[in-house]
Amino acid sequence: MSTHETDLPVGHQFEDAEQQLDAYSAGMWLFLVTEVLFFGGLFLAYIIYRTRYTEAFVAAHHELDWRLGGLNTLVLITSSLTMALAVRAAVIDRWKQVIGWMACTFVLAGCFMVVKYFEYSAKFEHHLFPGPNFQFHHPGIDSGEAQMFFNLYFAMTGLHGAHVLIGMITMIILAIRLYVMRNQRVDFIPVELAGLYWHFVDLVWIFLFPLFYLVGGN
Amino acid sequence: MSATATHHKESVRVDYLNVAHSIKSWLVTEDHKRIGILYLVTISLMFLVGGIFALLIRLELVTPAGDLVMSDTYNKMFTMHGVIMIFFFLIPSIPAVLGNFCLPLMIGARDVAFPRLNLASWYIFTLGALFGVASLVMGGVDTGWTFYTPYSSSFSHTPVIMAVTGAFIAGFGSIFTGLNFIVTIHKMRAPGLTWFRLPLFVWGHYATSLIMILGTPVVAITLLLVAVERGLRIGIFDPALGGDPVLFQHLFWFYSHPAVYIMILPGMGVVSELIATFSRKRIFGYEFVAFSSLAIAILSFVVWGHHMFVSGQSMYLSMVFSVLTTLVAIPSAVKIFNWAVTMHKGHVKLDSPMLYALAFMGLFTIGGLTGLFLSAMAVDIHLHDTYFVVAHFHYVMVGGAIVAFLGGLHYWWPKMTGRMYPEPWAKLSALVIFIGFNLTFFPQFILGYLGMPRRYHTYPDEWQVLNVLSSAGATILAAGFTLVAVYLIWSLKNGAKAPANPWDATGLEWQTPSPPPPTNFTHRPVVTEEAYNYPIVLAKNGEGEHQEEEKRTHEHA
Numbered sequence: 001m002s003t004h005e006t007d008l009p010v011g012h013q014f015e016d017a018e019q020q021l022d023a024y025s026a027g028m029w030l031f032l033v034t035e036v037l038f039f040g041g042l043f044l045a046y047i048i049y050r051t052r053y054t055e056a057f058v059a060a061h062h063e064l065d066w067r068l069g070g071l072n073t074l075v076l077i078t079s080s081l082t083m084a085l086a087v088r089a090a091v092i093d094r095w096k097q098v099i100g101w102m103a104c105t106f107v108l109a110g111c112f113m114v115v116k117y118f119e120y121s122a123k124f125e126h127h128l129f130p131g132p133n134f135q136f137h138h139p140g141i142d143s144g145e146a147q148m149f150f151n152l153y154f155a156m157t158g159l160h161g162a163h164v165l166i167g168m169i170t171m172i173i174l175a176i177r178l179y180v181m182r183n184q185r186v187d188f189i190p191v192e193l194a195g196l197y198w199h200f201v202d203l204v205w206i207f208l209f210p211l212f213y214l215v216g217g218n
Numbered sequence: 219m220s221a222t223a224t225h226h227k228e229s230v231r232v233d234y235l236n237v238a239h240s241i242k243s244w245l246v247t248e249d250h251k252r253i254g255i256l257y258l259v260t261i262s263l264m265f266l267v268g269g270i271f272a273l274l275i276r277l278e279l280v281t282p283a284g285d286l287v288m289s290d291t292y293n294k295m296f297t298m299h300g301v302i303m304i305f306f307f308l309i310p311s312i313p314a315v316l317g318n319f320c321l322p323l324m325i326g327a328r329d330v331a332f333p334r335l336n337l338a339s340w341y342i343f344t345l346g347a348l349f350g351v352a353s354l355v356m357g358g359v360d361t362g363w364t365f366y367t368p369y370s371s372s373f374s375h376t377p378v379i380m381a382v383t384g385a386f387i388a389g390f391g392s393i394f395t396g397l398n399f400i401v402t403i404h405k406m407r408a409p410g411l412t413w414f415r416l417p418l419f420v421w422g423h424y425a426t427s428l429i430m431i432l433g434t435p436v437v438a439i440t441l442l443l444v445a446v447e448r449g450l451r452i453g454i455f456d457p458a459l460g461g462d463p464v465l466f467q468h469l470f471w472f473y474s475h476p477a478v479y480i481m482i483l484p485g486m487g488v489v490s491e492l493i494a495t496f497s498r499k500r501i502f503g504y505e506f507v508a509f510s511s512l513a514i515a516i517l518s519f520v521v522w523g524h525h526m527f528v529s530g531q532s533m534y535l536s537m538v539f540s541v542l543t544t545l546v547a548i549p550s551a552v553k554i555f556n557w558a559v560t561m562h563k564g565h566v567k568l569d570s571p572m573l574y575a576l577a578f579m580g581l582f583t584i585g586g587l588t589g590l591f592l593s594a595m596a597v598d599i600h601l602h603d604t605y606f607v608v609a610h611f612h613y614v615m616v617g618g619a620i621v622a623f624l625g626g627l628h629y630w631w632p633k634m635t636g637r638m639y640p641e642p643w644a645k646l647s648a649l650v651i652f653i654g655f656n657l658t659f660f661p662q663f664i665l666g667y668l669g670m671p672r673r674y675h676t677y678p679d680e681w682q683v684l685n686v687l688s689s690a691g692a693t694i695l696a697a698g699f700t701l702v703a704v705y706l707i708w709s710l711k712n713g714a715k716a717p718a719n720p721w722d723a724t725g726l727e728w729q730t731p732s733p734p735p736p737t738n739f740t741h742r743p744v745v746t747e748e749a750y751n752y753p754i755v756l757a758k759n760g761e762g763e764h765q766e767e768e769k770r771t772h773e774h775a
Binding site (some may be wrong): 011012013014015019022023024027030031033034037038039040041042044045046049054109130131132142144145146148151152154155159 | 327330436438439452465
């Protein structure tokens with residue numbers, strides 16, 4: 001990351017560009033730690049209820065289409081690649097490439113959300129959502145226990161989806177900022193921080209996919 | 219430490235206060251010192267609101283019958299008192315006011331690492347506080363400050379979503395402050411300021427910040443889940459929807475017990491500064507005091523189960539939590555003993571900040587030792603949810619955290635405002651607060667031991683004397699706080715001009731004029747010695763009668 005970092009403007013609180021870069025990366029990593037703990041509460045709830053209601057969770061997960069989940073996994077992993085390429089372009093000072101790769105990432109994130117929209121609509125059509133109108137008929141399975149699966153599904157993928165949306169908004173803001181400041185050396189720090197965030201969002205999904213779509217293994 | 223003594227040119231000097239005067243200049247400031255002042259204003263207002271509820275509670279409890287308010291109203295009063303005092307006053311009090319103001323100065327930095335994020339923290343916190351006040355205007359919440367489900371989900375018809383949203387938002391202000399402090403302490407220290415030369419105030423804030431960033435997100439998601447349970451019927455905690463209310467208690471206390479240390483650790487940092495300055499000695503066992511802060515922070519995350527001894531938790535789990543809780547006494551006692559030994563053979567001066575430090579040592583010791591009673595499972599069965607618990611945590615939170623906050627506020631007031639406060643009034647009010655506090659809360663230990671449960675507004679006649687004593691104490695305590703507010707505000711215009719270093723203290727914050735210039739220091743300080751290097755001062759003043767100390771001084775030079 002040492003390329004041309006001395007050309008970047010340095011905030012008044014910092015001594016030099018190196019200290020600035022160090023501080024921003026440390027800050028972002030700490031923020032991601034808080035994000036891990038934020039999701040952690042939900043993962044704990046998932047572990048407890050899956051242990052308690054194992055059969056219901058296995059039965060309920062058949063209502064989710066693993067092909068759509070798998071497609072979304074591929075989409076998000078690819079978007080992590082395009083985001084990494086955007087960061088690379090920012091470091092070597094190619095603002096047009098940065099915007100191009102971030103546009104790819106944005107489109108892939110959009111695809112993810114569209115697939116998610118169709119999945120959510122299907123669940124609502126089948127009355128598989130939180131609330132009193134929940135219907136799940138499966139011999140030997142308590143419908144309340146199955147509902148807990150969908151409670152967690154909507155809470156966790158919903159929170160993840162909110163993070164995807166925040167990432168998409170960040171990319172728009174960054175692209176505008178890059179265009180406005182196109183005559184200067186590309187300020188790669190925000191792009192790199194957005195990249196870290198985006199990989200985190202991707203990583204959460206890597207955990208969510210098997211927990212909801214591949215329960216039970218049969 | 220490099221001397222930048224420019225205070226004789228003070229009349230024309232630009233400082234952080236007179237650099238701009240418009241309200242806008244305050245609302246868009248990125249200066250950590252101004253942001254500290256903004257926080258001071260916000261939390262003082264919240265303290266006033268929370269304090270009024272405390273007085274109403276004590277007023278109701280003067281008589282055994284519930285004759286002032288209805289039971290439902292009483293539920294709302296103690297809930298709003300707790301919510302406001304904990305989420306909107308105690309948690310931000312020392313870190314966001316004194317920490318924000320002093321930490322960059324103490325480490326010789328021009329500002330925190332992320333000044334704009336720092337301002338954002340204040341806006342986020344204030345927005346959260348407005349949500350809290352809005353829930354109050356909408357009629358108040360009756361769940362208890364802990365928002366236990368199902369009180370907060372199925373059984374409450376009050377604006378719970380508004381209140382938990384307020385706490386949720388304010389939590390992010392606290393996360394960003396903690397993140398800012400950690401990066402600042404790691405990356406922004408002046409040349410030569412190694413970890414073991416840091417003032418213990420900075421160590422205390424480092425430990426606090428760790429808890430803020432590791433704990434707060436968990437309570438954030440927990441409160442969010444309570445909100446979606448009420449709003450969207452996603453019943454993670456509702457038995458009727460397949461959920462488990464005890465899971466709420468686990469997640470809530472995983473944060474909220476460490477949060478207790480968010481309130482007390484910075485206070486311990488303040489007391490370390492006060493004891494060293496007013497004993498004119500290096501803190502005895504500096505490294506132990508520094509590491510005890512980290513030890514408390516780490517232990518704080520493995521003791522939450524002691525809140526759930528009677529919640530149907532496994533007995534064996536409770537035994538583990540009981541033992542781990544007892545362990546917290548060790549690092550806490552390390553601090554108390556080391557402060558006491560620091561004072562031993564020191565030149566102790568009883569200025570008003572030192573009075574608060576001494577009050578802290580006594581009151582925190584009582585609060586801490588009664589915590590040990592509660593950590594013993596069998597005793598806790600008897601004392602759980604009684605006034606003994608109320609008295610215990612008020613000894614730690616008021617006798618500890620607020621007393622330390624007041625001590626620190628007096629200590630750094632000359633630096634923050636450039637004015638001295640009237641010392642006789644400060645001493646008097648410290649005494650009034652000490653008496654009022656003990657009169658309020660000591661009777662509650664006895665009431666709790668006799669079995670008076672918390673959160674009821676009626677009680678049997680035989681407990682009236684103790685309750686009247688407690689209410690009388692609350693009045694004296696309120697008078698003490700009011701007195702402080704009056705003379706501090708008075709001193710802003712009428713106090714004597716403060717010199718750069720009124721206490722003759724070590725520490726970089728005293729090397730710059732009072733109030734400091736906008737960028738803190740004219741030249742970047744270079745640190746060549748450890749914190750609290752007081753023996754050098756003694757030797758210079760010709761008071762070096764302590765042979766050993768002189769010897770140590772020469773070794774350092």
